[in-house]
Amino acid sequence: MGDVLAIAEQRDGKIRPVTHELVGAAASVAHGLGGSAHALVLGGVGIGDGAGELGGYGAEVVRVGEDAALEGCAPETCAGVIAEAVASHSYELILFAATALGKDLAPRVAALIDAPLASDVTRLEVESGKLVVERPVYGGKAIARVGFAAAPAVLSLRTNAFGTNESQAEGRTERFAVVIPETVRSRTVEFRAAESGSVDVSEASVIVSGGRGMKGAEHWNLLEDLRSALGAQAALGASRAVVDAGWRPHGEQVGQTGKTVAPALYFAVGISGAVQHLAGMRTSQTIVAINKDPDAPIFAVADYGIVGDAFGVLPKLTAEITALRSEG
Amino acid sequence: MDIIVCMKRVPDTETRVRFSDGATAIDRDGVKFILSPYDEFALEAALRTSEAAGGEVTVVTLGDEDSQETLRAALAAGADAAVLLRGSVTMDGLATAKVLAGELKTREEQLVLFGVKAGDDDQQQVGPMVATLLGRPCASDVTSFEVRGDVVRCDRAVEGGTEVVEMDLPAVVTLTKGDFELRYASLKGIMAAKRKPLDVKDADLGPGRLVVERLEYPPERAEGRIVGEGVGAVPELVRLLRDEAKVI
Ligand SMILES: Cc1cc2nc3c(=O)[nH]c(=O)nc-3n(C[C@H](O)[C@H](O)[C@H](O)COP(=O)(O)OP(=O)(O)OC[C@H]3O[C@@H](n4cnc5c(N)ncnc54)[C@H](O)[C@@H]3O)c2cc1C
Ligand SMILES: Nc1ncnc2c1ncn2[C@@H]1O[C@H](COP(=O)(O)O)[C@@H](O)[C@H]1O
Numbered sequence: 228m229g230d231v232l233a234i235a236e237q238r239d240g241k242i243r244p245v246t247h248e249l250v251g252a253a254a255s256v257a258h259g260l261g262g263s264a265h266a267l268v269l270g271g272v273g274i275g276d277g278a279g280e281l282g283g284y285g286a287e288v289v290r291v292g293e294d295a296a297l298e299g300c301a302p303e304t305c306a307g308v309i310a311e312a313v314a315s316h317s318y319e320l321i322l323f324a325a326t327a328l329g330k331d332l333a334p335r336v337a338a339l340i341d342a343p344l345a346s347d348v349t350r351l352e353v354e355s356g357k358l359v360v361e362r363p364v365y366g367g368k369a370i371a372r373v374g375f376a377a378a379p380a381v382l383s384l385r386t387n388a389f390g391t392n393e394s395q396a397e398g399r400t401e402r403f404a405v406v407i408p409e410t411v412r413s414r415t416v417e418f419r420a421a422e423s424g425s426v427d428v429s430e431a432s433v434i435v436s437g438g439r440g441m442k443g444a445e446h447w448n449l450l451e452d453l454r455s456a457l458g459a460q461a462a463l464g465a466s467r468a469v470v471d472a473g474w475r476p477h478g479e480q481v482g483q484t485g486k487t488v489a490p491a492l493y494f495a496v497g498i499s500g501a502v503q504h505l506a507g508m509r510t511s512q513t514i515v516a517i518n519k520d521p522d523a524p525i526f527a528v529a530d531y532g533i534v535g536d537a538f539g540v541l542p543k544l545t546a547e548i549t550a551l552r553s554e555g
Numbered sequence: 556m557d558i559i560v561c562m563k564r565v566p567d568t569e570t571r572v573r574f575s576d577g578a579t580a581i582d583r584d585g586v587k588f589i590l591s592p593y594d595e596f597a598l599e600a601a602l603r604t605s606e607a608a609g610g611e612v613t614v615v616t617l618g619d620e621d622s623q624e625t626l627r628a629a630l631a632a633g634a635d636a637a638v639l640l641r642g643s644v645t646m647d648g649l650a651t652a653k654v655l656a657g658e659l660k661t662r663e664e665q666l667v668l669f670g671v672k673a674g675d676d677d678q679q680q681v682g683p684m685v686a687t688l689l690g691r692p693c694a695s696d697v698t699s700f701e702v703r704g705d706v707v708r709c710d711r712a713v714e715g716g717t718e719v720v721e722m723d724l725p726a727v728v729t730l731t732k733g734d735f736e737l738r739y740a741s742l743k744g745i746m747a748a749k750r751k752p753l754d755v756k757d758a759d760l761g762p763g764r765l766v767v768e769r770l771e772y773p774p775e776r777a778e779g780r781i782v783g784e785g786v787g788a789v790p791e792l793v794r795l796l797r798d799e800a801k802v803i
Contacts, residue, residue, distance in 0.1 A: 238715075302683075303692055327713045331695045334648065334680035338687035343647055343765035346678045363773065364646075364676055368572040369581065370771045373646065377764040412726070413692035416708070417719035427714040433802075457803070470732075477698065477732055478712055483568055483674070484592055484732045492802040503568055509773065513800040515792065521781070528776050531795055535785035543789040548803060551793060 229262025254285025259353025271298030282398025306335035366506030436464030440497020482507035500525025593670025631740035647763030652684035686727035698733025
């Protein structure tokens with residue numbers, strides 16, 4: 228008992244980095260519960276080849292199911308296969324990453340195996356043998372500590388809220404035969420990629436967000452420059468005012484009706500800090516606010532603030548960070 | 556085509572959330588309740604689809620007696636009929652989903668719409684759970700969709716872009732922010748809503764298996780500091796980010 232299963236996420240035949248964090252969280256609770264951490268990797272033929280590396284993040288057993296039908300990870304198909312895999316072993320917890328895919332799959336799997344689901348968990352620990360699970364509610368205005376009257380329970384974990392641990396260990400890979408459900412009534416017919424090379428805001432470790440204070444879409448190059456100075460793991464975000472004005476796509480919106488993010492570093496530039504915006508970003512590790520109004524509510528949650536005009540501050544900030552990074 | 560919208564009554568997002576020490580639920584005194592923001596998108600999507608193609612829109616809520624007010628608001632915006640499944644809701648989305656699926660099983664509607672997540676518990680689960688319990692396909696995080704014959708074609712907002720998914724009807728769709736900003740109810744709509752059917756049935760919810768043990772206020776963020784004013788503060792900010800926060 229006490230075994231924990233982390234459901235790996237893949238895209239284009241590769242295991243995605245969010246999985247490392249998930250496996251790490253699985254390993255740390257499994258130890259506390261006296262069990263072991265397993266990872267489940269599903270995908271097209273070949274997905275299992277490098278899957279042993281998940282051992283280095285804490286998975287003792289890496290269960291691999293390969294089938295051409297699992298390539299795109301269609302949720303209807305995947306959910307059925309995951310539910311079968313879960314049923315073949317006694318797990319205490321099933322963990323998904325709280326990404327778009329994970330949040331779509333987790334409830335389907337929970338319904339198939341008749342297990343309760345807690346979404347977007349920000350804290351998962353074992354304290355004196357007891358599981359502690361916390362998740363924000365009411366747009367982050369309260370934290371609920373929850374318990375389960377059933378096992379297994381299903382959780383989705385907020386990305387970037389747990390961190391990763393690396394070691395030299397290799398996981399033991401176990402392959403199993405996948406049974407693909409016969410009736411599938413949904414099909415992906417097209418995928419329109421967002422601007423190439425951009426990291427999605429919900430997975431980025433650094434986010435540069437702009438608000439109405441940026442005055443118009445034509446000034447986004449200033450934010451884009453800062454983003455590229457910060458490196459490949461940085462993404463652009465936006466307030467709802469910006470998205471509603473059509474300056475930026477909805478996929479970049481942070482907040483109650485947008486993405487919930489917890490990056491290591493969040494820049495709020497020309498964003499006032501309305502509760503609905505805070506709902507999406509207040510669990511970020513370090514928050515920097517740039518706003519010309521010293522009374523803007525964003526300063527109440529910011530670790531560091533500059534009171535000033537974004538149009539002056541941004542180019543200087545970009546230059547300083549570029550200089551710093553080129554020093555190495 | 557007839558459509559069902561499942562919707563939930565939740566505290567206004569502007570509300571200050573209060574609760575006493577050790578409480579497992581918020582203090583409802585003085586809290587204004589609204590139709591959950593994403594459910595507004597679902598309602599608007601249903602109204603536009605039925606206007607274009609004909610058919611009725613029925614709104615369904617599992618909730619307390621006060622939820623009638625939310626259902627009336629939906630009727631005022633243009634829904635044709637409402638059903639209140641009277642019962643006390645918990646954070647256990649699967650318990651809610653079982654009740655909703657039980658109701659939907661008795662009905663003919665080919666399309667069931669949900670908000671992607673409810674504005675109180677933010678669980679993001681009830682829609683796909685209901686679909687799974689009913690054995691119907693589901694597309695979540697949908698920004699717009701179109702019904703063509705026996706198929707519904709949905710645009711989904713996913714990481715890295717937009718995915719277009721086609722599903723055979725009957726199907727379930729959960730809506731995120733996109734093309735469907737809810738219209739205002741007209742005075743005529745508000746008057747008409749009083750005469751529209753609102754069925755009330757008692758719902759049988761088992762005890763939830765996801766239990767809230769207690770609520771806490773989020774940890775106060777450590778007192779932030781204003782590094783300075785204008786461009787001159789930038790070097791100090793960069794130093795702090797590097798040496799103190801160690802994030803760059
Ligand atoms: C149900 C509901 C859901 C919502 N969901 C979301 C959501 O998901 N995300 C979200 O963000 N909002 C959401 N909102 C909207 C939210 O209430 C605010 O309206 C919105 O966040 C404001 O965006 P903003 O900060 O960009 O604009 P504003 O509030 O207009 O703030 C602009 C800021 O820019 C500053 N500024 C102006 N010029 C400059 C300059 N030259 N340099 C520096 N600073 C400058 C100003 O001082 C001001 O603080 C929601 C609202 C509701 C009712
Ligand atoms: N008590 C309820 N009654 C009717 N619909 C609900 C209820 N709870 C949740 N829903 C629907 O399910 C969606 C997702 O809710 P949740 O999974 O709780 O975040 C909501 O936006 C509603 O459309």
